[in-house]
Amino acid sequence: MPEMTLIEAVRQAMDEELARDDRVFVTGEDVGRRGGVFRATLGLFEKYGPGRIIDSPLAELSIVGIGVGAALYGLRPICEIQFADFIHPAFNQIVNEAAKMYYRSNGEWLVPLVIRAPYGGGISGGLYHSQSVEAFFAHVPGLKVVIPSNPRDAKGLLKSAVRDPNPVVFFEPKKGYRLIKGEVPEGEYTVPIGPANVSRPGRDLSVFAYGMMHYYCLKAAGTLAGEGIDVEVVDLRTLYPVDKAAILESVRKTGKALVVYEDNLTMGYGAEVAAILADEAFTSLDAPVKRLAAPDVPAVPFSHPFQEWFMPNPDKIAAAMRELAAY
Amino acid sequence: MAITSAPARSRLDQEPLAGLPPETLLELYWQMLRSRRLDERAWTLHRQGKIAFHISAMGHEAAQAGAACALRRGHDYVVPYYRDLTLVLSLGYTPRDFMLGLFGKQGEVTSGARQMPSHWSLRSANVVSTSSPVATQISHAAGLALACKLRGDDRVALACIGEGATSQGEWYEGLNWAAVHKLPFICLVQNNVYAISVPVDRQMAVPNVADRAAAFGMPGVVVDGNDVLAVYEAMKAAVDRARAGEGPTLVEAKTYRVVPHSSDDDDRSYRTRDEVELWKKRDPILRFRAKLEAAGLLTPDQQSEHEARAQAEVDEAVQFAQAAPYPDVALAAGGVYAPLPQEA
Numbered sequence: 001m002p003e004m005t006l007i008e009a010v011r012q013a014m015d016e017e018l019a020r021d022d023r024v025f026v027t028g029e030d031v032g033r034r035g036g037v038f039r040a041t042l043g044l045f046e047k048y049g050p051g052r053i054i055d056s057p058l059a060e061l062s063i064v065g066i067g068v069g070a071a072l073y074g075l076r077p078i079c080e081i082q083f084a085d086f087i088h089p090a091f092n093q094i095v096n097e098a099a100k101m102y103y104r105s106n107g108e109w110l111v112p113l114v115i116r117a118p119y120g121g122g123i124s125g126g127l128y129h130s131q132s133v134e135a136f137f138a139h140v141p142g143l144k145v146v147i148p149s150n151p152r153d154a155k156g157l158l159k160s161a162v163r164d165p166n167p168v169v170f171f172e173p174k175k176g177y178r179l180i181k182g183e184v185p186e187g188e189y190t191v192p193i194g195p196a197n198v199s200r201p202g203r204d205l206s207v208f209a210y211g212m213m214h215y216y217c218l219k220a221a222g223t224l225a226g227e228g229i230d231v232e233v234v235d236l237r238t239l240y241p242v243d244k245a246a247i248l249e250s251v252r253k254t255g256k257a258l259v260v261y262e263d264n265l266t267m268g269y270g271a272e273v274a275a276i277l278a279d280e281a282f283t284s285l286d287a288p289v290k291r292l293a294a295p296d297v298p299a300v301p302f303s304h305p306f307q308e309w310f311m312p313n314p315d316k317i318a319a320a321m322r323e324l325a326a327y
Numbered sequence: 328m329a330i331t332s333a334p335a336r337s338r339l340d341q342e343p344l345a346g347l348p349p350e351t352l353l354e355l356y357w358q359m360l361r362s363r364r365l366d367e368r369a370w371t372l373h374r375q376g377k378i379a380f381h382i383s384a385m386g387h388e389a390a391q392a393g394a395a396c397a398l399r400r401g402h403d404y405v406v407p408y409y410r411d412l413t414l415v416l417s418l419g420y421t422p423r424d425f426m427l428g429l430f431g432k433q434g435e436v437t438s439g440a441r442q443m444p445s446h447w448s449l450r451s452a453n454v455v456s457t458s459s460p461v462a463t464q465i466s467h468a469a470g471l472a473l474a475c476k477l478r479g480d481d482r483v484a485l486a487c488i489g490e491g492a493t494s495q496g497e498w499y500e501g502l503n504w505a506a507v508h509k510l511p512f513i514c515l516v517q518n519n520v521y522a523i524s525v526p527v528d529r530q531m532a533v534p535n536v537a538d539r540a541a542a543f544g545m546p547g548v549v550v551d552g553n554d555v556l557a558v559y560e561a562m563k564a565a566v567d568r569a570r571a572g573e574g575p576t577l578v579e580a581k582t583y584r585v586v587p588h589s590s591d592d593d594d595r596s597y598r599t600r601d602e603v604e605l606w607k608k609r610d611p612i613l614r615f616r617a618k619l620e621a622a623g624l625l626t627p628d629q630q631s632e633h634e635a636r637a638q639a640e641v642d643e644a645v646q647f648a649q650a651a652p653y654p655d656v657a658l659a660a661g662g663v664y665a666p667l668p669q670e671a
């Protein structure tokens with residue numbers, strides 16, 4: 001199996017879907033000749049031309065709104081939001097329009113739309129090039145919210161997203177675009193949207209994460225293995241709809257749960273995981289459910305020590321794992 | 328101060344009946360009349376406490392019937408707004424459909440009674456589902472038009488909107504896309520002077536919404552929205568242009584809402600009765616009726632027949648909707664996601 005980076009996997013998924021289905025097109029800022037500011041669409045303009053790889057005006061609300069319209073027609077738009085931080089102008093289109101269209105038309109109108117956006121910190125991006133915004137969208141029935149943590153899943157999940165008849169918000173861990181490498185199966189495959197993945201089975205405690213934090217959790221779990229602590233790592237992958245069964249199954253086995261995310265702690269994804277466990281796995285718990293997340297400040301501050309303070313990292317995660325294991 | 332002067336332009340002097348055959352002219356009249364009678368009944372039902380909400384097309388009938396007539400019905404895409412009762416009726420929506428919506432009853436076609444009344448959707452007629460936040464429909468129509476262009480099909484997409492909602496950024500973004508990509512797109516602004524209570528001079532510093540078209544690089548046309556044939560002609564020109572690949576047009580129909588914004592509004596706080604009365608004299612249906620009568624196309628007998636037929640359709644629709652059951656509550660929980668192809 002060839003090894004590639006996460007960004008290459010994203011690009012390959014789009015390339016293959018563009019080739020497979022002529023209803024697929026990509027739009028967003030700088031996606032054309034420039035190949036995207038992160039190079040996700042590199043070479044696609046040359047290959048598919050300006051009718052399939054469409055440079056949009058600098059206007060996120062209508063990047064998504066146009067996507068919704070084209071999806072209503074029956075096309076399969078992939079809308080790129082340059083940074084997740086700039087998705088907020090499009091909130092109305094995503095939450096009021098894309099998410100509600102199928103329900104509000106009693107199944108008459110479908111929005112098979114993918115919205116891709118790089119998210120996350122640790123890249124000296126400051127307040128406005130580092131945000132993790134998944135919790136806003138994971139609150140919205142009608143959307144599917146996906147965050148891959150490795151190249152294999154990135155490719156397979158993005159292909160599933162393009163084929164899904166519903167709107168999918170697809171957040172990509174930008175710090176991992178080139179850092180995270182992995183093997184990707186040759187030939188056609190997809191990874192289904194919905195199921196979480198136990199990426200490292202273990203007995204002593206369960207750690208739930210996604211995206212970049214999942215990558216760090218695997219590293220931290222490796223460290224703890226050397227200390228005789230056997231950590232189970234669950235890659236949530238699809239944040240909404242929630243794979244409750246996978247969360248419950250893991251904790252029923254280990255009795256302990258830690259949720260790691262780089263969004264602000266309060267009202268973040270970990271709150272839902274903790275609530276599910278309190279509600280449905282209470283008698284299996286041997287310890288309080290713990291969350292390791294970013295502090296509750298408005299966003300990632302720029303200066304290097306600030307950023308280090310803000311971001312969870314393998315050391316902080318390993319410390320949280322040790323503490324929970326010792327409980 | 329609100330603009331209450333007579334609207335700008337009418338081409339009727341040159342072409343009295345817009346070159347339309349008598350059947351089409353009578354059909355236009357019928358659509359306007361039936362819409363008005365349905366609309367009036369909705370207000371009555373609301374006063375009787377039988378329905379929760381109504382938002383009206385009264386005064387807008389000419390703008391909407393004229394627009395519908397310029398389209399290839401069931402072929403072109405239409406993304407309406409809540410005031411478009413006459414438009415959607417002209418495109419195939421029925422009085423029964425409307426009444427089921429008012430009562431929130433089982434079988435309601437747009438949303439299965441999930442949405443408030445007048446949130447249209449009719450897939451079979453290419454009428455797209457609409458929501459409540461104003462102006463979101465503009466980029467949907469532009470996206471549909473983009474898809475038409477990418478696929479090389481000859482459809483056009485029409486988006487309707489009120490003048491107040493053109494203050495939204497969504498409106499600017501959508502029109503900009505349409506202009507940049509020369510899309511087969513028409514935006515019909517129904518300028519009825521008010522956005523709830525706020526007059527148009529508090530929305531924009533230009534006299535016409537259409538004046539802004541220049542900033543996008545598309546033609547902007549102002550038309551007398553109470554003159555159905557003038558609207559038809561302006562819309563026909565815009566549709567022809569779009570279908571010929573020449574790009575989008577902004578059409579502004581100047582009209583007036585002769586009733587409160589909705590059944591929840593009281594318009595006495597923000598406009599005079601004199602102003603409303605003045606506009607009632609410019610009633611688009613009475614004007615068109617006079618024109619048809621003068622041309623010998625509508626006899627008194629035909630007029631009575633139209634009235635009787637409208638009355639009968641309205642009565643039947645009300646009875647039907649009142650007798651219909653409410654939807655099963657279980658239906659509210661489902662239908663959130665479209666099934667994957669292999670599940671379907």
Ligand SMILES: Cc1ncc(C[n+]2csc(CCOP(=O)(O)OP(=O)(O)O)c2C)c(N)n1
Binds near residue numbers: 410584
């Ligand atoms: C985004 C948004 N803000 C506020 C409202 C509440 N609202 C509904 S209709 C309306 C006025 C719209 O006026 P206009 O666009 O002129 O259309 P008209 O109703 O006059 O036809 C307002 C403020 C809304 N529906 N959506």
Ligand SMILES: [Mg+2]
Binds near residue numbers: 491517518519523
């Ligand atoms: Mg208005």
